Amino acid sequence: MPGLLVNILWLIGILGEAAVVVCAIKKGAFRRYLLLNLYMAGLLCVELVRYKIVSEYGLKSTQFIYFYFYSDAILTIFLYFALCTLYSHVFSEMKAERYVRMGALLLLAGTALFTYAVVMQSTAKLLTHFVIELSQNLYFVGLILTYILWGAILKLRETRTRLIQLVLSLGVYFSLLAVNYAVRNLYPSLSSIFIPLVQLCGIFLPMAWAYAFWHLPEEARLVPARLAVIPR
Amino acid sequence: MMAGIILVCSVVFLLQFFVSYCRSLIAASIKHPLSAEVQDVTGIKSTAEGDDFTRVLQLLQLCPERPEDRSGIQAIGTYFNLLSFVRATLARIIPSLRSWTETERGQCTYFAAVTLERRIAFSRDMFAQQLES
Numbered sequence: 001m002p003g004l005l006v007n008i009l010w011l012i013g014i015l016g017e018a019a020v021v022v023c024a025i026k027k028g029a030f031r032r033y034l035l036l037n038l039y040m041a042g043l044l045c046v047e048l049v050r051y052k053i054v055s056e057y058g059l060k061s062t063q064f065i066y067f068y069f070y071s072d073a074i075l076t077i078f079l080y081f082a083l084c085t086l087y088s089h090v091f092s093e094m095k096a097e098r099y100v101r102m103g104a105l106l107l108l109a110g111t112a113l114f115t116y117a118v119v120m121q122s123t124a125k126l127l128t129h130f131v132i133e134l135s136q137n138l139y140f141v142g143l144i145l146t147y148i149l150w151g152a153i154l155k156l157r158e159t160r161t162r163l164i165q166l167v168l169s170l171g172v173y174f175s176l177l178a179v180n181y182a183v184r185n186l187y188p189s190l191s192s193i194f195i196p197l198v199q200l201c202g203i204f205l206p207m208a209w210a211y212a213f214w215h216l217p218e219e220a221r222l223v224p225a226r227l228a229v230i231p232r
Numbered sequence: 233m234m235a236g237i238i239l240v241c242s243v244v245f246l247l248q249f250f251v252s253y254c255r256s257l258i259a260a261s262i263k264h265p266l267s268a269e270v271q272d273v274t275g276i277k278s279t280a281e282g283d284d285f286t287r288v289l290q291l292l293q294l295c296p297e298r299p300e301d302r303s304g305i306q307a308i309g310t311y312f313n314l315l316s317f318v319r320a321t322l323a324r325i326i327p328s329l330r331s332w333t334e335t336e337r338g339q340c341t342y343f344a345a346v347t348l349e350r351r352i353a354f355s356r357d358m359f360a361q362q363l364e365s
Contacts (some may be wrong), residue, residue, distance in 0.1 A: 019300060063332035119306050142236055148246055150252070168253035175246030207303030208253070214300045215260070222259045 282337025
């Protein structure tokens with residue numbers, strides 16, 4: 001039964017990822033949010049390869065585990081840069097793209113160095129350990145960066161509904177994954193429960209982005225101050 | 233220790249992002265006027281009531297599902313349950329929360345009604361396409 005559940009969630013996730021790219025192309029938003037869409041397209045390809053590996057070698061095979069964590073690290077770095085393009089959208093009027101890019105690279109290098117410093121203490125399988133730790137740390141850094149971006153949206157009174165929903169759904173996604181990783185670290189014995197949970201978290205982002213691209217025109221506007229939990 | 237701190241921070245951020253995300257979904261749909269027939273079916277005339285949410289959801293389940301609607305309605309369903317929980321617990325201690333949760337629950341119902349309207353339009357389009365072919 002858990003295998004069936006994982007497969008169903010997997011299939012929904014793959015359909016959702018394809019839906020994001022299709023909706024973005026149909027609504028003419030592919031180029032505007034290029035990195036977000038390329039991330040989704042990349043995620044779709046990776047998911048298909050993962051599915052192929054699982055069907056050939058099984059969910060607990062070394063091949064799958066290695067591919068899963070290495071591809072996850074690459075995708076996380078990609079998503080991190082996609083998040084930086086959202087910063088560029090929000091700060092577009094301030095012409096701050098160069099600073100955003102520089103800051104993002106510095107933060108990425110800092111996270112990688114910090115991860116390396118932590119991982120260096122354990123000698124066995126250094127690279128694999130580094131890759132797993134890096135993607136976990138990047139999820140948390142991504143969460144903090146999304147939170148800062150949300151703060152900037154409120155402060156700058158950004159009104160573009162689609163952009164706001166893309167940022168907020170990314171925030172929910174990063175939070176879910178950060179919670180998942182933290183609980184897994186605290187209770188490693190429960191790791192088998194978290195496989196369907198990761199799949200469930202993974203479904204949210206493509207569905208939310210597909211919704212934002214399909215239902216919200218680029219010119220749709222709302223008052224962001226109304227969305228804050230603490231009214232401004 | 234570190235994982236514990238990350239867990240606490242992430243849960244707080246998750247709640248904030250989730251509530252804001254749901255409110256952004258509602259805010260985007262609130263400007264959408266309901267057609268006369270959806271008003272008749274749902275019984276929503278000017279303002280929606282939180283208690284009608286379950287009934288509108290049941291009506292939604294009668295229509296063919298659209299994949300791009302799924303995350304929105306599920307998120308709002310979870311938000312509605314969260315609001316109901318706050319209403320049943322915290323709002324008893326803080327009375328001002330009661331009217332706020334009631335307004336929010338009503339807006340959740342309105343969102344569900346807008347989704348219902350979209351699904352009806354989608355079903356009609358599919359039916360029309362089938363008739364043409």
